[in-house]
Amino acid sequence: MRTIDIVVLPEEASNPEYLRKIISKEIREKEFEFVVRKRSIDARRTPVKFNLRIDIYINETIPPAINTTTYQNVANKKQVIVIGFGPAGMFAALKLIELGYQPIVLERGKDVRSRRRDLAAITKNQIVNPNSNYCFGEGGAGTYSDGKLYTRSKKRGDVNAILQVLVEHGADENILVDAHPHIGTNKLPKVVTDMRETVLKYGGIIHFETQVTDIILENNKIKGVIDQNNKTYQADQVILATGHSARDIFYLLDKKGIEIESKPFALGVRVEHSQDLIDAVQYHCDIRGEHLPPASYKLVQQVKKRGVFSFCMCPGGIIAPCATAPGEIVTNGWSPSKRNNPFANSGIVVTVEPEDLEPYKKYGALAGLKFQEAVERATFVGAGNDTITNNGQIAPAQRLIDFINNRTSTTLPDCSYKPGVVSAPLHSILPKTIVEHLQGGFKAFGNKITGYLNRDAIIVAVESRTSSPVKIPRDRELLEHPQIKGLYPCGEGAGYAGGIVSAAIDGQKCALAIHHKIQAQ
Incomplete structure (x- = not known):
């Protein structure tokens, strides 16, 4: 395999036969296969050009664009509570299943289909449901507000791995290629639904319209949470991925004396x-x-x-x-x-x-x-x-x-x-x-x-919701709250992400941190 970078006009970038001629001249070969791996626009001068990074295969087969993730059935495995089913919560749940744990997801909002009616009510009737809106519900704020996947957080984790999971669940493969990938609000709900189905298929549990109203503590260790109906969910490991707009969680932590910090926004x-x-x-x-x-x-x-x-x-x-x-x-x-x-x-x-x-x-x-x-x-x-x-x-x-x-x-x-x-x-x-x-x-x-x-x-x-105005501290290595053992602040709401991809990466990191902790015990 060889990799080359070429610069072409926009109409040439979408013409496979033209690209084949350019590549053939570059590598001086006639028999080969190729695939565009990265694509970006250079509009700094006229005419506008496309920068392409191309992988060329000589006497080889082009490998598949995505690698299918291997999940296992976790129906009877150790349970981990995940609060919130936005990007951080979704990717945390999927990673937990991959690692052999059963995620118990508690999402205050509704599933994507039911959520549409509440969004329509905001527009048509100008009535806001405080538990089901553009920010709260399956998929979080990203589901109905764009799905831009560009991130500068390359050092936080494997961006391509996140994009692969999205493609695996129905996103267009172009997000693996474009410099500024974007799914679109019209297509995201289907992707989110497919991710939910994967969680359920392999034994995860998801409770919609379930708002966490209290945290059960014992000797500064988390033992579970309580919802708005006074129902208790027990677990000694909890991922808190509630997003930047879950003000009730910030008020709850402050009321219980759990350390939080003011954060720039x-x-x-x-x-x-x-x-x-x-x-x-x-x-x-x-x-x-x-x-x-x-x-x-x-x-x-x-x-x-x-x-x-x-x-x-x-x-x-x-x-x-x-x-x-x-x-x-x-x-x-x-x-x-x-x-x-x-x-x-x-x-x-x-x-x-x-x-x-x-x-x-x-x-x-x-x-x-x-x-x-x-x-x-x-x-x-x-x-x-x-x-x-x-x-x-x-x-x-x-x-x-x-x-x-x-x-x-x-x-x-x-x-x-x-x-x-x-x-x-x-x-x-x-x-x-x-x-x-x-x-x-x-x-x-x-x-x-x-x-x-x-x-x-x-x-x-x-x-006003560019990011959370509150940060929930955590250990730099263990990702655990320094005061409450078993509590893992995660994603945008905790102050550790700034968009869909970085939140997804953080969700995976918290799931891995829990795995490493349990393995070490």
Whole structure:
């Protein structure tokens, strides 16, 4: 086998016969097989090119793209409780089965199919179910908010192993090749369902609509948990993978005197442009060619010693209502697999500093969480939602150019946010320091992307769930809570991941840590 790197035009990248001619000239062989292993876009100059890494096989058969994982039946094996069935919980459960343990999964939300009705209720009726929404339910926040699989966390673990498991459960094999892999909100539910079926097939147990409300401790060792119906689940090893929005867990740990820490996070808005504009600027063209995917961007700027940066950019996407309780507004973004909606949206956020948390200092480790809650409530009120019933998901919005100039917009352009937007003075609603840094960041981005500050660009508030504002400490090597033996804080909610792939890696790591501990006993 040989590996070569070539640079081709977009239309050439999808032409096998053309690639064969190029390879033949490169290796001076006529008889061979080949497969594209990695693909990335170089749009820095005109014309846009594709970088391809190609494996070539001479007198050899191309090996299969995926290796099927070997699972064993664990119906009567030692039980490990997994709280949460998002990426961290799912991959932890699968790894536990692989290692010979029976996962008992407790998920507060519903399965993906039942969950759809609650998401529809948010959009149509503007009613938030606090246990079943865009953040809570089978597959976690990733299931219905995009499925971007790009990660910079290469040192945390084997990224390709995570992608292999996803492909094994129905994801497109292109995620193994693309530099910025993406499954799409329309396809993720089937992948998640297939992963659940694997857990059940090999003896794992999953309880949906089961919210953990208490932890059973004895001499600082975990003995089990209790759900909302006062039912007890016993186990001496518990993986806590509840995600960045499970505030009740943070409150529970704090109440029980279990150590938690305040953690840095970021907060801001969603900005939306025409996808055609982003395509034209990023690809240096008037109209994007059929062989190019909708363009994305990544922006970062230091403004008065604070980072302002793009987060979860969604080409051809939609701004989604992601509140987890009545009386708050939270936005996020997602894209279908084809990324074929007319808008491009991205979170633009500012790092939250200790000075922002001064009014909430009395809450200790929960100061960031309280600040986050206050801003989400302020955007709910600022949009004129019903403060008596706390129903309503209308989001406050503003033309980007008006926000920069501290003007309330008299009209708003079209926007993908389905519950609806209303003009509001976000420069007055959001915290002053956040506003100042966002305004400085937007001005800088306008110098980096031509047309970024155009009249039809709109911002929608608030983008506040970039990561957890609370960290649950754990031993660096054992991954166990330093105070509570048998408790394994895991994934985004504990502060050890920043997306689907890194959360999945962390879930696997916690399962392995439990295995190593048990083997050593």
